[in-house]
Amino acid sequence: MSEEEELYEPTIQNIIDSDLKWIFIGGKGGVGKTSTSCSIAIQLSKVKESVLLISTDPAHNLSDAFGQKFTKNPTLVEGFKNLFCMEIDPTPDQLAPEFIESQGDGFNLQEFTSAIPGIDEAMSFAEVMKLVKSLEFSVVVFDTAPTGHTLRLLSIPSLLDKGLNKFLSMQNNFSGILSAVSGMMGGNVPTAEGIESKLQTTKKTIEEINVQFKNPDLTTFIPVCIPEFLSVYETERLIQQLTKLDIDVRDIIVNQIVYPENDCNLCSARQKMQKKYLDQxxxxxxxxxxxxxxxxKAEIRGVPSLKLFSELLVKPYDPSHPLVLPNQEK
Ligand SMILES: Nc1ncnc2c1ncn2[C@@H]1O[C@H](COP(=O)(O)OP(=O)(O)OP(=O)(O)O)[C@@H](O)[C@H]1O
Ligand SMILES: [Mg+2]
Ligand SMILES: [Zn+2]
Structure with missing residues (x-):
């Protein structure tokens, strides 16, 4: 083995051995993001004290993959002692009810969100991150939605930072009116100070997250692709965008590689097509x-199948010993 090959081993062992806190898995629809996220989380759970796997895809698939219902609160995965899943929806009314409630009856979310485009999604994400940070998992894995959505999510910290600065400076102009109204109504209307202090706290969380996401010792993004034109193309675009956002990428997972058996024509043709992209x-x-x-040969569903599949992330696959899943038809 050459020195270079030794340096960049063809496994995710480097991720397992790291002290990363935030690991994002992303890529085009259907390439295997969820299967990979579950597998990485399973491998991490062997060596870390506690692992949280979060789905940020509104079309949640963690429940399908593990065959267990999950909610917006961390739930232990059956068959594990330290692996938890949660499924979040980046929409404000589902995500941040405490925030909205804490603003009192006079708080008009719609008015507030129309003042700063994207603020609703950003606030929701901030609330989730605040919760997740307070739970102190050793490592958090994100199974993300297809690319566009995920890039927006990742640009939230800077977006929110800017938006809040704008809002907080606007706030000064009508804080007098707000407190006058509040006084008239016996303090039932949220005071400008109340909103402002809440926003300042959120801003602090967001700033912390922003710093952490840009720190390659704490955060990395793992693109998943398949060896086909569109997927390879999108991966390159994704990596460029992540680089612009200062987010580290050091691993790539290429899924669904075809290894023909018994001189099958179809599989041989696909192998030839894939080889071109694997070379690229x-x-x-x-x-x-x-x-x-x-x-x-089968879908990767249920804990036993996911556990078997996850081994391939740390031990390169040997096509002469095909992997047989427990749910596979013989
Ligand atoms: N290497 C593989 N071999 C066989 N089946 C696979 C493989 N990778 C993924 N699958 C299956 O393909 C389907 C899609 O995989 P998965 O849900 O992991 O992709 P995804 O990228 O998360 O999709 P989505 O964009 O819909 O969230 C699932 O049924 C999964 O079990
Ligand atoms: Mg998925
Ligand atoms: Zn075939």
């Missing part, structure tokens, strides 16, 4: 850890 990936990402995963 190798060339383009020579300084990344590129982990290759095989296309299996």
């Amino acid at each position: 990936i190798e060339e383009l990402y020579y300084d990344f850890h590129v982990t290759k995963l095989p296309l299996l």
